[in-house]
Structure formats: structure tokens, C-alpha cells
Amino acid sequence: MKLTNTQEDAVRRRDLLAGAAGIGFTLAMGLPTPAVAAGRPVPVDPAAGLGAALFAPSAAQPVTAARLDKGLAAAKADFMAARYGALGEHLPALLAAAEATRDAASGQAREQAQAAVARGYVLATELAFKQHSDIAWATSDRALTAARASGDPVVIGEAARVLGITMRRAGRPGAAVELLRRTAAEVDTGDPAEQAVAATMLLTAAYTAANDGQRSDALDLMGHASSMIERATAAPGRALFTVDATVAQVDSYWVSTFNALGTPDEGVPYAARLAAVRWTSAERAARAATDVARMWHRLGDAKQTFVALRQVEAAAPEEVRRPALRALTASALYGPATVPGLREFAQRTGAI
Structure with a gap:
């Protein structure tokens, strides 16, 4: 599908922002800054590199607590902005640096580094969830082991x-x-x-x-x-x-809980309240819209399902390319109702 000039400008801005995010991470960690390829495609599986990071990690040197905090904040920012390709690219270096710092520290400094290691592996697990990767078993176990050692x-x-x-x-x-x-x-x-x-x-x-x-x-x-x-x-x-521990988060969980219980109609009032929420992160906005899309799909409303899917894409373009969202899109497309624009959306997001 040919992009309009406005759409092409939006793509260029997104590529520029993604590149800037990557540079911010490498500067925070004190790593060499890679050349940013214009229009570089997002990896099919952003979590694919986690296996090597876990079982064949690259050598790393300890860093200061301040630099480790900055690196962790930059990686968290990638996750919250749903820049999963960038997060997958930079997580191995963060994990290696965090573990090297932990191993070289003692006392309170070691406990603080353990907390950073734990949160690095929490991010790795969240990324694995996005791709339905079994590597989550290893990353979540390491996260809890380090977290308990931190005492926090x-x-x-x-x-x-x-x-x-x-x-x-x-x-x-x-x-x-x-x-x-x-x-x-x-x-x-x-x-x-x-x-x-x-x-x-x-x-x-x-x-x-x-x-x-x-x-x-x-x-x-x-x-x-x-x-x-x-x-x-x-x-x-x-x-x-x-x-987040917020009322909006609770409403989103009500929707997903009723979906799981097989009574999606009970989630409709909570979905209506979510429509007015101003989310603090793209990832949370996309997750809430995903819950609402699933609700409407279970209720057989293909039009409203597509509305919610477009809200997911507007909040976080990488989110609609995840396996679960592609499956939801394909299911809506091949349902009994014909929705204008849904086939083009499915093609654009890799669902068909």
C-alpha cells in the first residue's frame, strides 16, 4: 500500500526517534554509539537475542551505580514507549553490565546492583512475553533470584x-x-x-x-x-x-478478567471508562486497547474490534505486529462481518 506524504513523514519521524532512543541508551551505558540506519526494519522477534545474552553473555566491565541507573532508565523508556526492537537490541549489554557490576560489588552496593539486575531481567521477561518466548522461564527466575538478594x-x-x-x-x-x-x-x-x-x-x-x-x-x-x-x-x-497501580489499571484488568471468564459483556462498562483515560505510556495504552479489542471480538462486534485495534496501532505501532495481535487481527478479518479497512490493516501489520 502506497503511503501518503503525511504518512511517510510520520514514518521518518518514528525512525528518527527510535534511532535517538538507541543512541541515548549507548551514551548512558558508556558504549560506542552505533550508526543508525535510516528506515532500519524492526526485528521479527525482538526477544531473539535474549538466549545468547543469558547463556553466552558478552564480556562486560563494572560500571558506576549512576551509569547503571541511567542505562536501566533508558531501557525502561524503550519498553514504555513500545520500542521493542530497540529494547531487544540493547538489553544484552545492560544485563551484562549489571551482572558485572553486581559481581564486583559488596555490601550495600551489591544489594543495589542486585536490584538493577532484577529489573533488567524483569524487562527481559516483559519482552519475552510480547513474543510468547519460552525464554521467560529463565529471565523471570533470574529476576526473582536477584530481587530476593537485593532485599528490596x-x-x-x-x-x-x-x-x-x-x-x-x-x-x-x-x-x-x-x-x-x-x-x-x-x-x-x-x-x-x-x-x-x-x-x-x-x-x-x-x-x-x-x-x-x-x-x-x-x-x-x-x-x-x-x-x-x-x-x-x-x-x-x-x-x-x-x-502502574492506578484506577485505570484496575479497569483494564476488569476487562481482561471478564474476557478470560467468558463473560466479556460484564467488561463493557469498564471499557467505556477506559476511553477517557490519558495513559502515561504507549505500552499501557496499547495493552488497554488490546483488552478492549478482545472484548469486542468475543462479543462479535467486528467494527468495534477494528476501532480498538487501530487505537493499539496509534499508541504503539510495534504492538500490533506481535504474534497475539496478528492472530486477533486475522480472526477478525476472517469472521462473518466485512469491515472496511480491516484487510489493509491486516496486510500492513503482517497478520496476513
């Missing part, structure tokens, strides 16, 4: 959450819910940040229980998490890493 309850909660998701995806929902419940209770000592991360674990546990057909447990967990987030919002603490 918030980091422990963040790492336990991604391990719980890994367990659910591997067909162990009951064990995942138990892990998330137990860890949430361990880390929540009343501090607002700890309460917030505990609430995000319970949201994940609720969705996991829903996927296991446990409606009562799912609704109880959602209600508990919602109450905790209301309290945490009233007394905000430090920011979490890859997730």
Missing part, C-alpha cells in the same frame, strides 16, 4: 509478578496464584509503594484465576486489589517499574 520488597514484588505470569502461560495457574498471593502478603507492610506492588500482583493473580475458570477467586482478588490501589493512590510512594 518492591523489586521482589515486581519480579514475582513476572514469574507468576510465566507460570500461568506454562499451564500452572494454581501455583501462579499461590505464588502471587503469598508474595503480596510478604511484601505489603503498609508502605505505599509496597502496597502498590502487592496490588499489582493481586491483579495478575485475579487474571490468572480467571484463566483457570475460578470466577469467585478472580472476583475476590480483583476487589481486594482495587481497594489496595485506592489506599495506595491516596498516599503515593515511589513509582513502580513496568506497571
Whole structure:
């Protein structure tokens, strides 16, 4: 499909921003700045390089805590902006530097480096989720091991959450819910940040229980998490890493939980509230729109499904090229209803 001049300008701006993001990461880590190829395509699987990073890591030197924090912040920014190709390219260097720094440190400095290692592996696991990669087992295990060594309850909660998701995806929902419940209770000592991360674990546990057909447990967990987030919002603490503990996040989880329970109609009021949300990151906006697209698809409304899919693309162009979104697009395309523009969208995003 031929692009208009306006669309071509948008593509050039996106390529420029993606290149600038990559340069920012390498400067933060003190690495050589690579040449940025104009119009360089996004890798088919941005998580493909994680295996080598895990099992045949490149040599790295310890860096200062400040440089490691900057590198981690740059990688997080890639994730939040849904620049998954850039994140996959730069994560191996970040993980190697974080582990080298951890191995060379002792005492409190080592604990701080352990937290950075844990969050690096949380990012790696989040990226693996986007591609449905089995490497998430290794990255989530390393994340929780490093998190527990750091002694930081918030980091422990963040790492336990991604391990719980890994367990659910591997067909162990009951064990995942138990892990998330137990860890949430361990880390929540009343501090607002700890309460917030505990609430995000319970949201994940609720969705996991829903996927296991446990409606009562799912609704109880959602209600508990919602109450905790209301309290945490009233007394905000430090920011979490890859997730938010907000009312909007709760609404998004209500939609996805009812989808998983097979009663998507119950999610419609929450989807209506999400329409007015101004998300703080492209990744969260795309995730919420994905939940809404799945809801409308389950309700048999192909037109509204396409509206939501276009919202995903508008928020995060790389998101609609993920395997799960391509499958959803293809399913909508080959359904009984014909929706103008959907075939072109499917072709553009690689769904057909």
C-alpha cells in the first residue's frame, strides 16, 4: 500500500526517534554509539537475542551505580514507549553490565546492583512475553533470584509478578496464584509503594484465576486489589517499574478478567471508562486497547474490534505486529462481518 506524504513523514519521524532512543541508551551505558540506519526494519522477534545474552553473555566491565541507573532508565523508556526492537537490541549489554557490576560489588552496593539486575531481567521477561518466548522461564527466575538478594520488597514484588505470569502461560495457574498471593502478603507492610506492588500482583493473580475458570477467586482478588490501589493512590510512594497501580489499571484488568471468564459483556462498562483515560505510556495504552479489542471480538462486534485495534496501532505501532495481535487481527478479518479497512490493516501489520 502506497503511503501518503503525511504518512511517510510520520514514518521518518518514528525512525528518527527510535534511532535517538538507541543512541541515548549507548551514551548512558558508556558504549560506542552505533550508526543508525535510516528506515532500519524492526526485528521479527525482538526477544531473539535474549538466549545468547543469558547463556553466552558478552564480556562486560563494572560500571558506576549512576551509569547503571541511567542505562536501566533508558531501557525502561524503550519498553514504555513500545520500542521493542530497540529494547531487544540493547538489553544484552545492560544485563551484562549489571551482572558485572553486581559481581564486583559488596555490601550495600551489591544489594543495589542486585536490584538493577532484577529489573533488567524483569524487562527481559516483559519482552519475552510480547513474543510468547519460552525464554521467560529463565529471565523471570533470574529476576526473582536477584530481587530476593537485593532485599528490596518492591523489586521482589515486581519480579514475582513476572514469574507468576510465566507460570500461568506454562499451564500452572494454581501455583501462579499461590505464588502471587503469598508474595503480596510478604511484601505489603503498609508502605505505599509496597502496597502498590502487592496490588499489582493481586491483579495478575485475579487474571490468572480467571484463566483457570475460578470466577469467585478472580472476583475476590480483583476487589481486594482495587481497594489496595485506592489506599495506595491516596498516599503515593515511589513509582513502580513496568506497571502502574492506578484506577485505570484496575479497569483494564476488569476487562481482561471478564474476557478470560467468558463473560466479556460484564467488561463493557469498564471499557467505556477506559476511553477517557490519558495513559502515561504507549505500552499501557496499547495493552488497554488490546483488552478492549478482545472484548469486542468475543462479543462479535467486528467494527468495534477494528476501532480498538487501530487505537493499539496509534499508541504503539510495534504492538500490533506481535504474534497475539496478528492472530486477533486475522480472526477478525476472517469472521462473518466485512469491515472496511480491516484487510489493509491486516496486510500492513503482517497478520496476513
